[in-house]
Amino acid sequence: MSEVQLRVHDLWKTFNPGLFEAAVEVLKGLSVEVEKGEIFGFLGPNGAGKTTTIKAVTGLVIPDRGEISVGGHPHDSMQAKRLMGFMAESPYLYHYLNGREYLCFSAQLLGIESAEIDDRVESTLAQVSMTDRADRKMRTFSKGMLQRIALGQALLGEPELLILDEPMSGLDPIGRRDVRDIILAQKERGVTVFFSSHIIPDVETVCDRVATVIGGTVRGIGAVRDLIAREVESYEVTFTGLDPRVVTTPVTSAHQGSDAAWARVDAAHRDSLIRELSDRGARLVGLTPVRSSLEDLLVRQYEEGAAS
Amino acid sequence: MRAIRIIAVNTFREALRDKVLYLFLGFAVLLMASSKVFGILTVGDQDKIIKDLGLAGIQFFLMLIAVMMSVILISREIDSKTVYFILAKPVRRWQFLLGKYTGLMATVLVNLVLMTLVLVFFVWLYGGGFDPRLFLATGMIGVEMAVLVAFATLFSVLTKPILGSVFTLAVFVVGHLSQDLWLLTRHLPGSLGRTIVSVLYYVVPNLERFNLKTEVVHQLPIPAGAVGLAVVYGCFFTALVLVLACFRFEGKDLQ
Numbered sequence: 001m002s003e004v005q006l007r008v009h010d011l012w013k014t015f016n017p018g019l020f021e022a023a024v025e026v027l028k029g030l031s032v033e034v035e036k037g038e039i040f041g042f043l044g045p046n047g048a049g050k051t052t053t054i055k056a057v058t059g060l061v062i063p064d065r066g067e068i069s070v071g072g073h074p075h076d077s078m079q080a081k082r083l084m085g086f087m088a089e090s091p092y093l094y095h096y097l098n099g100r101e102y103l104c105f106s107a108q109l110l111g112i113e114s115a116e117i118d119d120r121v122e123s124t125l126a127q128v129s130m131t132d133r134a135d136r137k138m139r140t141f142s143k144g145m146l147q148r149i150a151l152g153q154a155l156l157g158e159p160e161l162l163i164l165d166e167p168m169s170g171l172d173p174i175g176r177r178d179v180r181d182i183i184l185a186q187k188e189r190g191v192t193v194f195f196s197s198h199i200i201p202d203v204e205t206v207c208d209r210v211a212t213v214i215g216g217t218v219r220g221i222g223a224v225r226d227l228i229a230r231e232v233e234s235y236e237v238t239f240t241g242l243d244p245r246v247v248t249t250p251v252t253s254a255h256q257g258s259d260a261a262w263a264r265v266d267a268a269h270r271d272s273l274i275r276e277l278s279d280r281g282a283r284l285v286g287l288t289p290v291r292s293s294l295e296d297l298l299v300r301q302y303e304e305g306a307a308s
Numbered sequence: 309m310r311a312i313r314i315i316a317v318n319t320f321r322e323a324l325r326d327k328v329l330y331l332f333l334g335f336a337v338l339l340m341a342s343s344k345v346f347g348i349l350t351v352g353d354q355d356k357i358i359k360d361l362g363l364a365g366i367q368f369f370l371m372l373i374a375v376m377m378s379v380i381l382i383s384r385e386i387d388s389k390t391v392y393f394i395l396a397k398p399v400r401r402w403q404f405l406l407g408k409y410t411g412l413m414a415t416v417l418v419n420l421v422l423m424t425l426v427l428v429f430f431v432w433l434y435g436g437g438f439d440p441r442l443f444l445a446t447g448m449i450g451v452e453m454a455v456l457v458a459f460a461t462l463f464s465v466l467t468k469p470i471l472g473s474v475f476t477l478a479v480f481v482v483g484h485l486s487q488d489l490w491l492l493t494r495h496l497p498g499s500l501g502r503t504i505v506s507v508l509y510y511v512v513p514n515l516e517r518f519n520l521k522t523e524v525v526h527q528l529p530i531p532a533g534a535v536g537l538a539v540v541y542g543c544f545f546t547a548l549v550l551v552l553a554c555f556r557f558e559g560k561d562l563q
Contacts, residue, residue, distance in 0.1 A: 015561065058396040060562040078398045086396035092388040094318075096325040108314045109397045153393060163396075 319411025355436025
């Protein structure tokens with residue numbers, strides 16, 4: 001049985017903005033478990049509760065109810081914090097420090113031995129490709145460079161659990177690729193990565209498992225391929241010997257090509273169409289399941305949530 | 309202690325890079341200019357005027373640092389979310405707050421030492437000789453600032469930066485009117501008004517306890533017991549206010 005690195009159980013949080021403003025219930029019994037060594041994606045629309053969950057895990061927000069443990073330790077204990085590396089969304093760092101000074105400051109806070117700090121900082125700078133820009137004041141950094149340094153401070157303590165809030169937002173394609181590579185390299189080292197993102201292709205590419213979060217609760221959780229495999233909703237049927245316009249089985253779309261005809265049919269009508277083709281002397285050339293993407297899944301869950 | 313020291317050093321560095329020490333230069337220039345002016349206007353006792361002006365100037369400039377920098381530097385950490393990166397590391401919230409407080413006090417004290425040296429020099433220059441009691445007077449201003457920075461720290465976790473500055477300034481003003489508040493409680497006719505003024509009297513520290521300007525300027529005796537008691541009083545208030553600030557910060561959601 002795999003070991004749980006991060007466990008969030010029945011998390012509730014309501015924010016009370018002020019005397020004359022309505023309370024906002026952000027988390028409603030959210031539960032999720034992240035296994036050791038996996039890359040876990042936390043996917044959801046704005047306001048779904050992703051960042052609040054991450055802030056609760058890192059101790060920045062105090063939940064009203066629920067339990068959080070990291071590596072078996074309560075999340076707000078020093079043992080748990082030593083296991084974590086965290087990068088916030090859109091990091092704002094000390095503008096008066098340069099990149100190297102900031103990482104040294106972070107290393108000191110992490111309790112890294114003085115003799116080891118320089119080596120650790122240099123290797124981290126190399127890891128995030130910032131060695132040649134490390135002596136520039138951070139006020140002169142671009143968003144991508146800030147993101148890299150912020151990622152660097154999260155990696156500096158060689159964490160067991162890397163928590164990244166929207167690590168790829170605002171980055172150009174090269175920056176996104178670099179962050180993706182760093183995440184995958186961390187997995188190779190056995191680090192558990194828990195990250196939230198709006199960028200669905202990135203989640204699909206790197207995550208072992210994904211949780212979709214909507215309205216403060218987890219709506220779906222599992223391996224990306226399982227989540228979308230369960231969601232086969234239609235089939236593309238390719239055939240010859242019959243005009244698709246005369247097919248009596250309900251199809252959602254159809255097209256007559258030069259060599260073969262093509263029709264898309266709901267999963268419920270798949271067998272009926274195959275039978276009709278057989279009965280009417282047509283030849284079945286291909287049958288391709290059309291799987292929904294994570295985006296389709298998320299949009300549908302969001303619409304279901306809004307409707308309920 | 310390690311985390312407090314690291315955060316304190318970083319806060320001090322931030323204050324230095326924000327050019328807070330320029331206030332010390334401002335003080336030196338102001339003292340030089342006023343010495344010239346009063347040198348023309350007064351005959352004799354010029355050193356007393358320089359001492360009086362200098363001590364008032366030190367108090368004013370340090371109060372500015374306490375009111376402005378304390379609230380700004382702590383609120384900036386929260387508003388710009390740099391605090392996220394600190395508190396997600398093995399650092400307790402109270403360690404963060406005490407680190408900020410210590411760094412701010414270091415900034416105040418470095419300014420205090422530099423300004424004191426400028427004052428001692430000017431007093432010597434205008435024939436007042438070397439007066440070691442100036443160090444006692446500025447030391448007590450340092451104790452006063454410890455109390456004021458603690459209040460600024462509390463207000464910075466309770467409210468917005470502008471309100472925090474206003475409240476800290478209010479503590480400074482009311483704290484220096486403490487004796488008058490006590491007299492007012494005896495003369496106010498209504499019980500509600502008397503209650504409000506009494507609460508203010510007990511909640512806001514009596515900052516006049518730290519004021520040795522008159523004694524130092526006019527060479528009056530300074531009872532050691534009163535100074536010792538004032539230091540204990542200052543330490544007590546500082547500790548109490550910092551505990552309240554840490555307690556409030558422990559339960560604060562950082563959004």
